[in-house]
Amino acid sequence: xxxxxxxxxxxxxxxxxxxxxxxxxxxxxxxxxxxxxxxxxxxxxxxxxxxxxxxxxxxxxxxxxxxxxxxxxxxxxxxxxxxxxxxxxxxxxxxxxxxxxxxxxxxxxxxxxxxxxxxxxxxxxxxxxxxxx
Amino acid sequence: xxxxxxxxxxxxxxxxxxxxxxxxxxxxxxxxxxxxxxxxxxxxxxxxxxxxxxxxxxxxxxxxxxxxxxxxxxxxxxxxxxxxxxxxxxxxxxxxxxxxxxxxxxxxxxxxxxxxxxxxxxxxxxxxxxxxx
DNA sequence: CTTGACATTGGAGCCGCTCTAGGGTTTAGC
DNA sequence: GCTAAACCCTAGAGCGGCTCCAATGTCAAG
Numbered sequence: 299x300x301x302x303x304x305x306x307x308x309x310x311x312x313x314x315x316x317x318x319x320x321x322x323x324x325x326x327x328x329x330x331x332x333x334x335x336x337x338x339x340x341x342x343x344x345x346x347x348x349x350x351x352x353x354x355x356x357x358x359x360x361x362x363x364x365x366x367x368x369x370x371x372x373x374x375x376x377x378x379x380x381x382x383x384x385x386x387x388x389x390x391x392x393x394x395x396x397x398x399x400x401x402x403x404x405x406x407x408x409x410x411x412x413x414x415x416x417x418x419x420x421x422x423x424x425x426x427x428x429x430x431x
Numbered sequence: 432x433x434x435x436x437x438x439x440x441x442x443x444x445x446x447x448x449x450x451x452x453x454x455x456x457x458x459x460x461x462x463x464x465x466x467x468x469x470x471x472x473x474x475x476x477x478x479x480x481x482x483x484x485x486x487x488x489x490x491x492x493x494x495x496x497x498x499x500x501x502x503x504x505x506x507x508x509x510x511x512x513x514x515x516x517x518x519x520x521x522x523x524x525x526x527x528x529x530x531x532x533x534x535x536x537x538x539x540x541x542x543x544x545x546x547x548x549x550x551x552x553x554x555x556x557x558x559x560x561x562x563x564x
Numbered sequence: 565c566t567t568g569a570c571a572t573t574g575g576a577g578c579c580g581c582t583c584t585a586g587g588g589t590t591t592a593g594c
Numbered sequence: 595g596c597t598a599a600a601c602c603c604t605a606g607a608g609c610g611g612c613t614c615c616a617a618t619g620t621c622a623a624g
Contacts, residue, residue, distance in 0.1 A: 316573090424482060466588090
């Protein structure tokens with residue numbers, strides 16, 4: 299299978315796949331006579347895992363490492379690491395969501411102030427940063 | 432005032448300030464005899480606005496442009512643009528928060544599946560991507 | 565035989581800093 | 595006067611994770 303076909307199957311792009319290869323995150327595939335990359339079903343399965351793990355927003359290196367281990371038959375260990383990674387990611391998500399919600403409330407507040415005639419200088423104060431130093 | 436003092440007052444770093452200058456987002460400041468940058472209160476006010484607008488997560492270029500306009504006395508116009516930018520940013524935030532919450536639910540679900548003995552391959556499916564093509 | 569879709573490579577670009585290397589300057593204490 | 599810490603300077607690389615570009619090669623359909 300050629301790179302375009304593989305990319306389409308896995309909802310990614312040839313660019314991304316070559317990028318993973320350059321980074322050493324995927325095994326170097328066979329080449330056809332015309333020098334085109336030629337992927338097996340095993341290659342596809344490994345990439346499928348990698349792409350799937352990336353969709354969980356795991357760091358690329360970790361996603362690639364886990365995909366490789368799984369393909370090498372160490373699925374048990376992958377399950378464990380994955381559970382740990384997921385729980386960390388969920389904590390991070392909670393923090394990030396809180397941040398974004400906080401920013402949203404702040405923006406709503408500022409929009410209100412601007413609407414009632416306050417100047418931008420008065421509104422953007424960094425919380426009176428300069429006084430408490 | 433020197434760059435370190437300014438950075439401390441505005442809770443940013445000398446590196447960031449020099450970076451803004453290199454990008455042409457801040458006016459080139461005076462230099463002292465020793466070639467150190469020397470900032471006036473006006474410089475500080477402009478940077479304060481820039482930093483404040485960045486804290487609202489506006490794009491750097493836009494934040495710098497608005498800070499410049501405000502310093503140049505076009506605050507009315509800045510107020511308008513800012514209201515618009517804020518409302519766009521809030522929409523973006525809502526979308527982003529939804530995405531993150533969706534991912535969190537997905538992670539919770541996967542953690543449950545992994546906990547009850549499913550293999551990573553079975554769990555990470557890209558939603559059966561390959562079949563519906 | 566041409567057109568168009570695919571493939572190849574290396575490298576730049578995005579965002580917004582952050583940090584490093586390899587220097588020079590100032591300041592505080594002794 | 596001297597030393598050490600803390601500041602300042604510049605130019606440029608690095609982060610993450612792709613995305614896109616140029617310039618070229620390959621191949622199937624009409």
